[in-house]
Amino acid sequence: MSDPPRRRSPTLKIVPGQSPDGSTKAPLLSVVIPVYNEEGIISSSVIALRENLRDLGYSFEILLAENGSRDRTVELAQELCARYTEVEYFSIGEPNYGRALKEGILRARGTFVVCDEIDLGDIDFYQRALERLIDGDAAMVVGSKTLPGAEDTRPMFRHVATMVYNGMLRVLLHFHGTDTHGMKAFRRDALVGTAGRCVVDKDVFASEFVIRAERERHPVVEIPVRVVEKRAPSINLTRRVPNVLRNLAQLTYVLRRVD
Ligand SMILES: Nc1nc2c(ncn2[C@@H]2O[C@H](COP(=O)(O)OP(=O)(O)OP(=O)(O)O)[C@@H](O)[C@H]2O)c(=O)[nH]1
Ligand SMILES: [Mg+2]
Numbered sequence: 223m224s225d226p227p228r229r230r231s232p233t234l235k236i237v238p239g240q241s242p243d244g245s246t247k248a249p250l251l252s253v254v255i256p257v258y259n260e261e262g263i264i265s266s267s268v269i270a271l272r273e274n275l276r277d278l279g280y281s282f283e284i285l286l287a288e289n290g291s292r293d294r295t296v297e298l299a300q301e302l303c304a305r306y307t308e309v310e311y312f313s314i315g316e317p318n319y320g321r322a323l324k325e326g327i328l329r330a331r332g333t334f335v336v337c338d339e340i341d342l343g344d345i346d347f348y349q350r351a352l353e354r355l356i357d358g359d360a361a362m363v364v365g366s367k368t369l370p371g372a373e374d375t376r377p378m379f380r381h382v383a384t385m386v387y388n389g390m391l392r393v394l395l396h397f398h399g400t401d402t403h404g405m406k407a408f409r410r411d412a413l414v415g416t417a418g419r420c421v422v423d424k425d426v427f428a429s430e431f432v433i434r435a436e437r438e439r440h441p442v443v444e445i446p447v448r449v450v451e452k453r454a455p456s457i458n459l460t461r462r463v464p465n466v467l468r469n470l471a472q473l474t475y476v477l478r479r480v481d
Pocket of ligand 1: 255256257258259260287288289297316318319322338340341344375403404454455456457
């Protein structure tokens with residue numbers, strides 16, 4: 223039996239500064255950024271991103287999704303909210319990247335949502351991803367660190383870890399893409415339900431989200447990105463491995479049951 227046809231997103235006519243329905247209430251773009259112990263770069267990164275987004279010309283909101291920080295991240299996030307109307311912040315419980323990101327996606331109000339990281343903020347990705355989403359050929363755009371044309375300036379062992387992890391997703395979950403972590407953008411109406419159906423949190427949530435989108439036959443496209451981090455990751459890679467393997471086993475169990 224042949225595969226059912228892929229869904230296609232409608233082409234949108236976008237007026238800069240406005241939502242597609244002409245209202246100015248909900249922004250065109252929601253940016254969700256999980257943050258944890260980021261006192262060193264949170265203010266400068268959010269201020270720079272806000273400037274770059276203003277230059278793009280679309281209405282936007284920046285949602286800072288924090289949990290469990292032990293430094294001045296919360297205080298600085300509150301200062302940013304008080305200073306800039308486009309910036310919002312919420313804090314939930316224990317450190318958990320996936321839970322924070324999922325909650326941010328569920329709270330987002332924009333027509334389009336970009337999942338960013340506080341040490342990335344690659345405005346070139348925003349521009350290219352939004353073009354694909356507005357044009358309607360994609361419902362989700364994933365920034366890939368491993369596609370031809372990508373440039374990964376992180377240390378070699380982290381690049382290799384990305385390749386190994388991706389290989390595991392391909393073997394265990396029949397994933398067809400080349401990356402699930404890092405920057406991604408999507409149409410909220412098409413994908414918010416998919417995010418809500420994800421069951422695994424922490425690091426593996428991002429993978430589950432992309433893999434579910436692919437399985438639900440949403441048009442997911444990858445574009446190569448240049449990855450330049452503003453600082454080394456806050457959590458050591460080897461300390462993340464046991465948890466990632468546990469969550470991956472859980473995800474494999476859950477997704478194979480629905481196959
Ligand atoms: N809310 C929340 N954010 C987190 C947590 N851990 C990391 N982050 C944020 O997630 C983003 C990426 O974290 P990094 O420390 O740069 O990790 P990374 O290895 O580059 O992340 P990957 O792109 O997933 O490989 C940053 O914005 C962090 O502040 C967490 O436990 N909770
Ligand atoms: Mg990083």
